[in-house]
Amino acid sequence: MSGFINVLQLTVPLFMLQVHDRVINSQSTDTLKLLLAIAIGAIILYGILDFIRALIFQEMAKSLLRRLNLPAISAAMSVALEKGSIQGTQVLRDLSDLRNFINGNTISAPLEAIWSPIFLGVMFALHPFYGIAGLVAVLVLIGLSLLGDLLVRQITKEGTDANLRNIGDIGSTVSNAEAIEAMGMLPALAMRWRQSQVHASELLDIGNVRSKGMYSVTRSARFGMQICVLAMGAYLVILGETTPGAMIGGTIIMGRLLLPFDNV
Structure with missing residues (x-):
């Protein structure tokens, strides 16, 4: 999905390239209309896929939180007994930070980079x-x-x-x-x-x-x-x-x- 999203992000520069080099030189309004229709369709598809990917990340974060809740609480209790309650609560804060990372925009950076x-x-x-x-x-x-x-x-x-x-x-x-x-x-x-x-x-x-x-x-x-x-x-x-x-x-x-x- 990230691959399709990145390809679709080429819509704007390629549209501008074609308008400058083809439409303006040929003075063809039919070509402009066709390019515009293709570009609008690609941008709409990009928005839909980007929204679906965000929902997938949200579900991944929720699933991870459900799976790690009990182990995290057990780890927090163990750490609290050994090092104090402050260190114990840090385990739960780490789990919350992990959820926010997956549910936020930062996680998409490596997927965009590849x-x-x-x-x-x-x-x-x-x-x-x-x-x-x-x-x-x-x-x-x-x-x-x-x-x-x-x-x-x-x-x-x-x-x-x-x-x-x-x-x-x-x-x-x-x-x-x-x-x-x-x-x-x-x-x-x-x-x-x-x-x-x-x-x-x-x-x-x-x-x-x-x-x-x-x-x-x-x-x-x-x-x-x-x-x-x-x-x-x-x-x-x-x-x-x-x-x-x-x-x-x-x-x-x-x-x-x-x-x-x-x-x-």
Whole structure:
């Protein structure tokens, strides 16, 4: 289904290519009407298939949740007995995050990415320079995604773990509030917890800053590469090696080719 959806996403650039190169040159309204009818039908089919795929993901998430509910609760109880209630509830939060991942838009990114050779092949068909530019752009975005993962993953994990430990500590403190108050330990414990909380927040803030920075770099790189492809297409048109329709279509296909890698 994802394969059909990706093929149908070629409708707009191919329609624009045919309109520029065939309809305008031939001045044929019959050709325009036929192309328009085909394009509208393809777009309607695309919308139907995309909606059906979303429903499939939703049913997959519900089925997974039903199957893992009891094992997750058992695991949460075991972890709670060994490491505390905060760590136990984290198991259930992980299950909820997994359900949201399957039910959201993120899961479609790898399914879109595996069909990228279709778009890359169309770009090579338009002109070898388009295909080379698309291949280089994909490799650049993959490299930026890997770099972002290296910069963000570990420090975010450290910040999350530290935050969970702090929540567990304050939970233990509250449960023994009377004894702590009687012994006069509350100010010292509050200061220690505050320092730990600040440290965890700093780690999470560093991770967020790096993540947002890499997102901005990746998005800027994608837009820049699309502009370069448009400029290259204009240059090829000037040289007479391609057509204006191919220039516009290649630019749109380039944006669609890079979109899954921008979301990784």
